[in-house]
Amino acid sequence: MPRVSVLMPVYNTKPDQLREAMDSILSQTFTDFEFLILNDCSPNADVEEVVKSYTDPRIVYARNERNLGISGARNRLLDMAQGEYLAVMDHDDISLPERFVKQVTFLDAHPEVGIVGTLTKGMSKGTVKPRPTTDVEIKKMLMAHCNLSHPSCMLRASVLKEHGIRYEEMFSPAEDYSLFARLIPVTQFAILPEALFIYRDWEGNTSHKQAKKMEAAAYGIHAFMRRDNPELWAMAQAHIMRKWRYRLFGLVVLSKEQTFRESKWKLFGVLPVWGKKEALTKIL
Template sequence: MLGYRWLQTTAARCGFPGWPAGRLLSVAEGVRLWRKDGCRDGLRGAFTWIRRRIRTSGRRPDFDHRDLPILRRWDADSTDRAGSSAQTAFSILMPVYNTDPAHLREAVASVLAQRHPCWELCIVDDGSDRPQTRHVLDGISDSRIRIERLSHRLGIAGATNKAFRQARFPWIALLDHDDWLHPCALSEMARAIAYHPDADVLYSDEDKIDPAGWHHAAFHKPAFSPDLLRSQNYVCHFLVIRRSALEAFGGWREGYDGAQDHDLLLRLMQAGCRFHHVPHILYSWRQSSTSTAFTPIAKPEAHLAGMRCVDEHAKACFGPKAYAEETGLTFVYHVRTGLLQKDCRISILIPTRDHLKELRTCVDSIRTRSTWTGYDILVLDNGSTDPETLEWLRIQEAEDPTGFRSIRIDAPFNWSRLNNVGIREARGDVLVLLNNDTEVITPDWLERLVEEALRPDVGAVGGLLLYPDGRIQHAGVVVGMGGWADHVFKGHRPVHDLSPFVSPMVQRNVLTVSGACMAVSRRTIDRIGGFDERYIMCGSDVEFCLRAHAAGLWNVYDPGVRLVHHEAATRRSKPIPEIDFVLSCKAYAPFLAGRGDPFYNPHLSLMDTTPMVRR
């Protein structure tokens, strides 16, 4: 079968005789989802998935308040707020350079079609020498549109700053010279500003326009996620920024062309500016052979500029030892905080009862594959009776008395209680909770987990857990998925894949992570407490993370931490106690009844672990 990536590229570049490129792309996406579904129902199942994708692609995004989910609560002063939003004024900045004339006309027309009345468009022609582009600009005669022509090129940062100096209104919006704004873009941003007056930066969801003019590849973003923003500029379009915040930073810095917006957003985040997500597709990003929307490698210098700005940001936030490192993915970076010092004590807690085979595999993988050696292992023995297991534990303690201990806990199984006992007995400054049916893959797993857990703004840190066949078991937990909480991307291959959501191979913030592999600092436990011992088997790891979130801490998922998880290998026959469901229902209630998991998108279905738009 043709590779999905090859088919995507071929469709976007060449189209298909008599068939728009976007339609062929939809076929490829449908086939991918069918294969992820285990090729169920054979060709009939394949055609079902293809029809779904074709029905939901190729159209400009509809925006009808009657059809969309209610994403905001209207209160007694809704009329006053709606009235004030109509007076919110935007200056739209558009640097232009040798733009395709048809695309430039459509971009300007999308501004003229805005339903919101208060705007101006500030265009700066960055020395275009293409006659057709200049001709389009000459033909614009709307009093709300001002055009400045430069005699020599300043680059995109310089041209954007020129446009900013033209701006007169309190809110600055960014529009690329060949992209398209939804007619409701400004009105929705104005409404969001009215309901969230403390916001400094607002951004929306987006999709792409392929060379044949078809809309596809919708990107439904999460709420503000600082770790995701450090990893990639997921905010991107449609972006609106408070003018006073921009003035405080002097606008865009030159020398970061291609990553100038990412650099600006990182500086705004570092300064404590408040970000707000508007979960609608308000912007369409045009794909062309020279656009990073079509292929990320189109502008390699932009990737390097992004690397520089992320590295600079890391040092400013975490100190001189912090740095940005490559991930092997274009426009995706990873920040190493440099907070882990040699004198940091790490305790690895492993609850177990017999099952020596799994326990030995887990411990051996820690010892043989970990590059960090400053740790001790604390096995929480929940009443093992197998003589071989008991003898193995005795030998390990005798051979390594400072690095290996076991504590006997003769009590009915309670995951929360076992780990709380371990937390009290452990010596570490950072505690790594590990199931006994896990197996380390990446050598620097401890360093990555612990240096994030040591951040004062972080609650829990988790990694990428894989089934023995290499598919994803855990890449973050979404509260509300499946009616309770489940692992998004479960069953997928661990690849940087096209998705209507964030890639599973990019570090991001999540509402919760799995307790099968979780790092947490003792400082965090002292602040929010340990695990709720009313839970017996499942749910207390999620509840712990929800408490961390409520305390203003970020929970982090790092795909660079990889372990195999032989899930439930040691409790296959044990049903989940009813009390765990009752307590989980109570803990999840604010997210099930309200707006949902903030780090997922409200337009994505909660009935499948594969991110897809709900219907």
Template sequence: MDKAISTPLLTVLMPVFNAEKYIAASVESVLNQSYEDFEFLIIDDASTDQTVSIIKSYSDARIKLIEKRKNTGYTNSLNTGLKIAQGKYVGRMDSDDISLPNRFAKQISFLESNPEVIVCGTQHEIMGKNNAVSLPTKNAEIRLALLWGNCLVHSSVMIRKDALIQSSVYYDALKEPSEDYDLWVRLLPIGHLYNIPEVLVSYRIHYASVSRTRYEQQEEESIKVKLRLLGYLNVHLEPSEQQVLMKVFRKNFLLTVNEIQTFQNVKQKFCNSNNEGFFEKKVLKSTCWTWKKGC
């Protein structure tokens, strides 16, 4: 039976392109949510396989399919969806992942009770591995962990749309495939980020994943995002300090004795510049400013 809605509290946003292999399972995981008051906005980026046919096989009034005539890219699809989304919240979903049945209900309940939070992600599991991936939960922990890498799973997040509109912040296509990481960092001065400490998304890793096909590009763009994050501290770095920091960001820890000392100086500069408390002092101190691989 169709579930028609007027003005939904939630817009589920799913960009798709040539996703015929996994799209059915992803779509069904959305339609079978315990929370039902949403519009399901699917942006097809001119797929050439059976993706669109599969989507059209579902008779559910919540589905709104936008078919782009020309392939313009993933980030363009995301921004198109954000601009036409009617919901108070925008829940992200990828065409190869699975949302567990209570995901939307739990995220909306949390966001309604915590107006300071503008992005709410969840813990996740990797399909086929039967183990949860632990991510930081609270805002202060996430803020600092973002120095090491992206620690919100894009297909798990729910975003408060007003925060994007009021700040005119959208995805930056130039940062793709780290467009989500860049968005979280640009939203940090606007509100809190949070990860629900429960697995609510199953994440699929396969050979066509961005993490495999565009790894080097993703790494370079993520470095630029880290520099943006550090820019909030207004720290002046000498050229030699910038060079060492870039080596660390590229996970090249084969530093000379002099470079190790330079890096210690860089960390001290950052710690000293935290006077306005951009990073929570207690959390900052507990990390001792040691960079790690990921978070």
């Protein structure tokens, strides 16, 4: 039985990007893994040709007879997995060579942690965004928005099995966010303070193409997170209030340099307004 199962669904992936993703997994310094690649009935024959051009015995390739969608595909990969740990991977990103060894070492040393991510680097700009690394701070962050990079994560398989947690179709394409939300009450989170993952940010990403659907799904996810984690929800609300200094009659004034997701603020009863703080008197 391998220590790690790498879970990678593929669908209409560009051949050069798929090769980069596969090469990054097969080049890991940690080698005790099975590499599960699931073709979700892609109409692009190049996907299968690329995968079958590799002869590494750790690769386990399967193809769905019909398209299951991202949640269904991810769940089938969960069913196929034999490893103690589950390494999520997307078909067009890159895992740096020491990602697995550092995540496995961390999970071995911290049995209370069920999911560990890493910092990520944007492929186009090379920027690394800071993220909290401790359990409570990560969970507070997730109360507001999904800023934990799903394909950088490694999960403890036993936690998912014990609590019956899987990807939920009703929240697709935010199925990763719903998975994190279900895990919040049952295990601890961590993020390694190193950029061990390179994210391909381009106009074809799901986060760009299906932004409206993801935002709608987030409303449902926030609803059950608030119900199941009232203390964390209150802490997150207090954190947002402190971060933006002051609220008057539900208004928050943002400079033009600051960005936000409108839905996040509405959830906490805050209406974003562009301008300077001095403009509050005119607004009111």
